[in-house]
Amino acid sequence: MxxxxxxxxxxxxxxxxxxxxxxxxxxxxxxxxxxxxxxxxxxxxxxxxxxxxxxxxxxxxxxxxxxxxxxxxxxxxxxxxxxxxxxxxxLTGRQNLVLLARLNGFRAVAARRHAAELLDRFELAGAADRxxxxxxxxxxxxxxxxxxxxxxxxxxxxxxxxxxxxxxxxxxxxxxxxxxxxxxxxxxxxxxxxxxxxxxxxxxxxxxxxxxxxxxxxxxxLAAVPAGLDLVVADPRRHDEVLAILGSFGGSPVDPLPAQPDSPLELSFTFTGEAPGLLTVLRALDAADITVRDIGTRATTLDDAFLALTGHDRIAA
Known part of the structure; x- marks a missing residue:
């Protein structure tokens, strides 16, 4: 059961x-x-x-x-x-609990004793009568x-x-x-x-x-959502090419906005299927003559899984 x-x-x-x-x-x-x-x-x-x-x-x-x-x-x-x-x-903390205990069938003495035990366990004994x-x-x-x-x-x-x-x-x-x-x-x-x-x-x-x-x-x-991939490309003008190459592996950019013209291009990707190996990605980018300054995998968090499964980036109240 x-x-x-x-x-x-x-x-x-x-x-x-x-x-x-x-x-x-x-x-x-x-x-x-x-x-x-x-x-x-x-x-x-x-x-x-x-x-x-x-x-x-x-x-x-x-x-x-x-x-x-x-x-x-x-x-x-x-x-x-x-x-x-x-x-x-x-009401005081103690009075609240005694009242609830009485409403749940406790006799007066047992209600007070039970309230005191709970207040002590939850570290509220010092504030019990406030x-x-x-x-x-x-x-x-x-x-x-x-x-x-x-x-x-x-x-x-x-x-x-x-x-x-x-x-x-x-x-x-x-x-x-x-x-x-x-x-x-x-x-x-x-x-x-x-x-x-x-x-x-x-x-x-x-x-x-x-x-x-x-x-x-x-x-x-977590296993239902593959790990992501982060990379830094030296030339920000290669933005669209990088998106196309990673897209061929099923990658979608977390933030598709290009970097500033005088700054390296930093991108994060998630994948609809199994994420490709770093060596595979590097070979594809190298074949297109795109210089990579840094690359690494990103462990999936429950936030990533929630976003991928629902399309929402957070839980609302």
Missing amino acids: HAIEATALTRTYGKNTVVDGVDLRVPTGQVHALLGPNGSGKTTTVRMLATLARPTSGRAAIRGFDTVGQADDAKRQLGLVGQFHAVDPR TAGTYSGGMRRRLDIIAGMIVRPAVLFLDEPTTGLDPHSRNEIYTYVRDFVAEGTTVLLTTQYLDEAQRLADAITILEAGKVIATGTPEQI
């Missing part, structure tokens, strides 16, 4: 299909990153999986519980940390995550958990996510940071226009 499972999940609004036949399988105890540009259907997919929206067709289940027919059982399996702060800024509105962005985000973990869920949805945080705070969140998974929680992560998905995720699904266009481990996603 998968922790999260979706089959032909579809959502339409009038004549507009926002999610179009999404299939998703997330094994227990893994981090799965759901990526996609603005309008890809990512948020709507998460809302359906979290029982917040009904699919028009298809099916989704959380640990085997259908998100429509067994919605209450499915909800008991999951926690959700959204993009925006879910805690009350007028109002949440006085917390820094990183502290508020940690409190949000604690709120989603008051009752340790089997499945945790993290919707852009580190947006706007400084690198130190982001790394703290990464540590917490890894701890959750080590303790058995399954995490579905959406993020604007591709390096975040690459660091945390066991598998990645990329959506475009409501459809799944790629899914697999980070290594499999």
Whole structure:
């Protein structure tokens, strides 16, 4: 049984299909990153999986519980940390957590004890009795995550958990996510940071226009996009010839604009198929009497893969 499972999940609004036949399988105890540009259907997919929206067709289940027919059982399996702060800024950190614990069935003494344990674990004990509105962005985000973990869920949805945080705070969140998974929680992560998905995720699904266009481990996603090639040509007037020669190998310039007339020509290429060897490229350029000052391969990043697969150079919120 998968922790999260979706089959032909579809959502339409009038004549507009926002999610179009999404299939998703997330094994227990893994981090799965759901990526996609603005309008890809990512948020709507998460809302359906979290029982917040009904699919028009298809099916989704959380640990085997259908998100429509067994919605209450499915909800008991999951926690959700959204993009925006879910805690009350007028209450202290401790009061927020005690309140949430009480709403989840804890008796008064147990709620206070549980809140104290979580505040200590997330390094917020020193600020426990300050109002949440006085917390820094990183502290508020940690409190949000604690709120989603008051009752340790089997499945945790993290919707852009580190947006706007400084690198130190982001790394703290990464540590917490890894701890959750080590303790058995399954995490579905959406993020604007591709390096975040690459660091945390066991598998990645990329959506475009409501459809799944790629899914697999980070290594499999990267392998689908060949490495690039960078070169510096002495004579910028040979710009068009260089483009034609690299184009014959399936290369497309990342930035096709020519250099200044008195500067060397610097170009980067990506390839629709397997990138040619450096010696092959050098021989072709030498045959055209084009002098190369420098040349090298460029390792593919998840940013490169995202751009190649979707045509978007970044993920939008």
